[in-house]
Amino acid sequence: MLHIGIITLFPEMFNILQQGVSGKALEKKLVQLERFYLRDYTQDARKTVDDRPYGGGPGMVMMVQPLRDAIHAAKKKLGEDTLTVYLSPQGKPVYQQQMVSFVESKKPLLLIAGRYEGIDERLIEQDIDQEWSMGDIVLSGGEIPAMAIIDAMIRLVPGALGDETSAKQDTFEDGLLEYPHYTRPRTLESLDVPEVLLRGNHRDIIRWRLKHALGRTWLKRPDLLDKLTLTSEQIILLQEFIEEL
Ligand code: SAM
Numbered sequence: 001m002l003h004i005g006i007i008t009l010f011p012e013m014f015n016i017l018q019q020g021v022s023g024k025a026l027e028k029k030l031v032q033l034e035r036f037y038l039r040d041y042t043q044d045a046r047k048t049v050d051d052r053p054y055g056g057g058p059g060m061v062m063m064v065q066p067l068r069d070a071i072h073a074a075k076k077k078l079g080e081d082t083l084t085v086y087l088s089p090q091g092k093p094v095y096q097q098q099m100v101s102f103v104e105s106k107k108p109l110l111l112i113a114g115r116y117e118g119i120d121e122r123l124i125e126q127d128i129d130q131e132w133s134m135g136d137i138v139l140s141g142g143e144i145p146a147m148a149i150i151d152a153m154i155r156l157v158p159g160a161l162g163d164e165t166s167a168k169q170d171t172f173e174d175g176l177l178e179y180p181h182y183t184r185p186r187t188l189e190s191l192d193v194p195e196v197l198l199r200g201n202h203r204d205i206i207r208w209r210l211k212h213a214l215g216r217t218w219l220k221r222p223d224l225l226d227k228l229t230l231t232s233e234q235i236i237l238l239q240e241f242i243e244e245l
Contacts, residue, residue: 006111050116087134089138
């Protein structure tokens, strides 16, 4: 079972995960999601969660005491071996293989969704194991990246997807983008479904799909190909794709 905690000022945002694949996994208890509402850890009547930055400047910083108490309470509940992650545009961008490895590790995960200008640097030093980013964009809070990460992890939990092989074929799983998909009708305007997919020869279909996975990775994300050592069969298929193009 995947055990994930999330510290947030907006716990209701995570209701979105009750839909679709993640919703079914939550229902089946393949994943346990615990929301820690930051205001529950405040000590004043106004439930203050922000504070002024030393040195001045625009914006507020997340107040240290409630966040620190929330982190400690969450870690106590999730367990000693919890990986504590602060969602931040300054973190390392997340990637699929990292999601796979984390789900396989079966460790509990604590995600901290920042708001305002972010969190006190000393909390990052003391209480945070890693900083993860959704990419080089700045969002107004860590909730959306947290939901994206939770969703990506949930679909990797055995039993979460209808067809277990489906996640294995996804883009990034083998370092390549996934091959193109087609469904009915056979002809759309003047565009036909590739003949090989209609003939039913399984070996030919596998070969065609690998060739096109290689080809579209070459076209759309050559940086991914640079990270791979292609087999001689893959080199031939990619060459074929380039020549046909
Ligand atoms: N002042 C911060 C900076 O320049 O690095 C940005 C703060 S941002 C407005 C507020 C919160 O949104 C952050 O604390 C973080 O939790 C979240 N956030 C924003 N962009 C993100 C990204 N690309 N990946 C992950 N979290 C992000």
